[in-house]
Amino acid sequence: MxxxxxxxxxxxxxxxxxxxxxxxxxxxxxxxxxxxxxxxxxxxxxxxxxxxxxxxxxxxxxxxxxxxxxxxxxxxxxxxxxxxxxxxxxxxxxxxxxxxxxxxxxxxxxxxxxxxxxxxxxxxxxxxxxxxxxxxxxxxxxxxxxxxxxxxxxxxxxxxxxxxxxxxxxxxxxxxxxxxxxxxxxxxxxxxxxxxxxxxxxxxxxxxxxxxxxxxxxxxxxxxxxxxxxxxxxxxxxxxxxxxxxxxxxxxxxxxxxxxxxxxxxxxxxxxxxxxxxxxxxxxxxxxxxxxxxxxxxxxxxxxxxxxxxxxxxxxxxxxxxxxxxxxxxxxxxxxxxxxxxxAGRSPRRGLEAVARWPEADGGSGNDGLAEIILLNTGERAELLPRAVRVTLSGNPATPDSLTIAGADGLGGYRWEAQAGEVSGVLSGWRLPPEASLEPGRQRKLGWLRFSSAPHGRHNSLSHEQDPNTRPLLKLYIVDAP
CATH class of the missing domain: 3.20.20.80 (Glycosidases)
Incomplete structure (x- = not known):
């Protein structure tokens, strides 16, 4: 008690x-x-x-x-x-x-x-x-x-x-x-x-x-x-x-x-x-x-x-x-x-995409066959660089069957890996440090391709102002592995 x-x-x-x-x-x-x-x-x-x-x-x-x-x-x-x-x-x-x-x-x-x-x-x-x-x-x-x-x-x-x-x-x-x-x-x-x-x-x-x-x-x-x-x-x-x-x-x-x-x-x-x-x-x-x-x-x-x-x-x-x-x-x-x-009380918006830029398409020199592969971060948080970006033709009917890739290479830790029998390949991040990332609002060039001739369907997808009725030449896919 x-x-x-x-x-x-x-x-x-x-x-x-x-x-x-x-x-x-x-x-x-x-x-x-x-x-x-x-x-x-x-x-x-x-x-x-x-x-x-x-x-x-x-x-x-x-x-x-x-x-x-x-x-x-x-x-x-x-x-x-x-x-x-x-x-x-x-x-x-x-x-x-x-x-x-x-x-x-x-x-x-x-x-x-x-x-x-x-x-x-x-x-x-x-x-x-x-x-x-x-x-x-x-x-x-x-x-x-x-x-x-x-x-x-x-x-x-x-x-x-x-x-x-x-x-x-x-x-x-x-x-x-x-x-x-x-x-x-x-x-x-x-x-x-x-x-x-x-x-x-x-x-x-x-x-x-x-x-x-x-x-x-x-x-x-x-x-x-x-x-x-x-x-x-x-x-x-x-x-x-x-x-x-x-x-x-x-x-x-x-x-x-x-x-x-x-x-x-x-x-x-x-x-x-x-x-x-x-x-x-x-x-x-x-x-x-x-x-x-x-x-x-x-x-x-x-x-x-x-x-x-x-x-x-x-x-x-x-x-x-x-x-x-x-x-x-x-x-x-x-x-x-x-x-x-x-x-502000919300999760940061995410937005990582790969696009093609044709620097010679707007009155440049050469045969207008150069394409640069660009990674964009349009979101609000840093994103780790992808291990690979797959590049393929979109199947534009105006593209001739004889179109070939005359040269290609990766940049800044990426390398180009061609796909056998296809006009396509993979930009592989084989030498990227694990912490490599892209800050919001920034872009990074991953590599380039040069075609044997000026292909139809090319446009600067980086500008996001292309004709919606025009099918782009290249399709780009961010993937975890080649």
Whole structure:
């Protein structure tokens, strides 16, 4: 039998939970937000500036990588800070809220509120805020990105308490703007789904912060080239979010969900053993015989996940944060049209087609028998290059039986493979890297054919303005294999 004291405690806990839930519901009344991480280390580059300008009307906030520390000398070291060039002035011009992210590398030492490492992190956090404010940018939040081991969440709470104390101290001593009172920067941390198993420790983390971002994307070590892991398993997201929602409500906090836009190149040796990955920049020079595979966030799946969260997330979940901002030239990330479509709440439109172009048909030189085979992407997402494109005559009755192909070749990783006894063949992508793709709105020449004479029925199908009563000479089929 429960004692009156036990019943009173449970009653008080129930009342507290109801109050926290109501508070979270009130915060949920605000519009659902879609925000994005800016993770480039050279944010002053023109491509990043253009990406910020292009994305500003579409997103609700930017969260920029502002500093990153590693511990190559071990936990007793002072930390090694990676250079990050943040364009605070450009960010201020977007007129969007801007959060600053402090990335903390793996740490094996003691984690205490008043130790040297905590003081180091607090000092850098203050410096980041001061740098942003110096150019007129008031940070919307400070976010700590630290992949803490599950067994050390209590120590991580000590660090967050130290950071919270340092930020509050600065706010108390900073001159406030008229009518605004004390300036206080919210402190937020990124959280991993595995942490949710430790409800008490995780709830304490939430309470000493102002909220968290639940990161539901990560890469498990692949077992073989034929069994690639998913960056984000859509079937697990709802469960993670529901569990986080209960803890957040009990702690009186809100959270957002981080969803991926990026991909990886995965490298396997000749025996199929995984040994390396690449996420950004140029493709590494891996040894001969390396098997390369690509894994990444599928836009259709992530669009479905985002829509489901917007409609069904618990009241304490207030939005999503996309990782990472699409920048022109970032081959392992979504293209800007893909990102825009997903932000609009729909799956990106697809449109990959092969067409024939006759460059000599419009008054050019020669015998007008040259045909170029062009691949077009008229959709809104990047498409992997096809392994093959089959080229055949359409059967135009005006085409003479004597018509032959005088020459043909493939370009850029494709080769021409003639079909015996037929005026046709296949452009085979025999030397294409697995990640080779065509961005939306772009075109690529795959190869060419030259006929023995100027054939009838030729026209520039690339223009899409041919006479509908004219049957084109060539039929082109995108196929998976020759």
């Amino acid at each position: 429960r004692s009156p004291f036990t019943l009173s405690v449970h009653l008080l806990r129930g009342v507290a939970l109801c109050i926290a839930t109501l508070a979270a519901c009130g915060q949920q009344a605000a519009a659902w937000t879609q925000e994005v991480y800016v993770w480039q280390r050279l944010q002053t580059a023109p491509a990043v500036a253009e990406a910020l300008r292009r994305s500003a009307p579409l997103v609700d906030a930017f969260h920029v990588l502002a500093a990153e520390v590693a511990w190559p000398a071990g936990p007793a070291g002072a930390g090694q800070w990676a250079p990050v060039a943040v364009d605070y002035a450009r960010l201020a011009e977007t007129s969007k809220p801007v959060g600053l992210v402090l990335r903390v590398g793996a740490f094996s030492g003691k984690m205490q509120r008043d130790d040297a490492t905590a003081r180091l992190l607090a000092a850098r956090a203050r410096s980041l805020l001061a740098t942003a404010r110096a150019v007129g940018l008031e940070p919307a939040e400070l976010q700590i990105d630290f992949d803490c081991a599950e067994s050390r969440l209590a120590g991580y709470r000590e660090w967050l308490e130290a950071l919270r104390g340092a930020l509050d101290s600065d706010a108390r001593h900073a001159p406030a703007e008229p009518g605004t009172g004390m300036r206080r920067v919210p402190l937020v941390f990124t959280a991993l789904p595995a942490w949710l198993r430790h409800e008490e420790e995780f709830a304490e983390l939430a309470r000493v912060s102002d909220g968290f971002v639940l990161q539901v994307h990560s890469l498990d070590k692949p077992s073989s080239p034929d069994a690639l892991p998913e960056l984000c398993d859509p079937s697990k997201v709802a469960g993670h979010v529901a569990r986080a929602g209960k803890i957040a409500a009990a702690a009186g906090r809100t959270f957002r969900v981080a969803l991926p836009t990026y991909g990886y190149l995965l490298a396997f040796d000749a025996q199929g053993k995984f040994f390396a990955l690449a996420a950004e920049g140029d493709r590494p020079s891996w040894p001969a015989g390396t098997q390369v595979r690509v894994t990444g966030a599928d836009p259709e799946q992530m669009s479905d996940v985002a829509r489901s969260l917007a409609n069904n997330a618990p009241p304490s979940c207030t939005g999503v944060v996309w990782f990472r901002l699409p920048v022109t030239g970032d081959r392992l990330n979504w293209s800007p049209p893909t990102f825009a479509a997903v932000l």
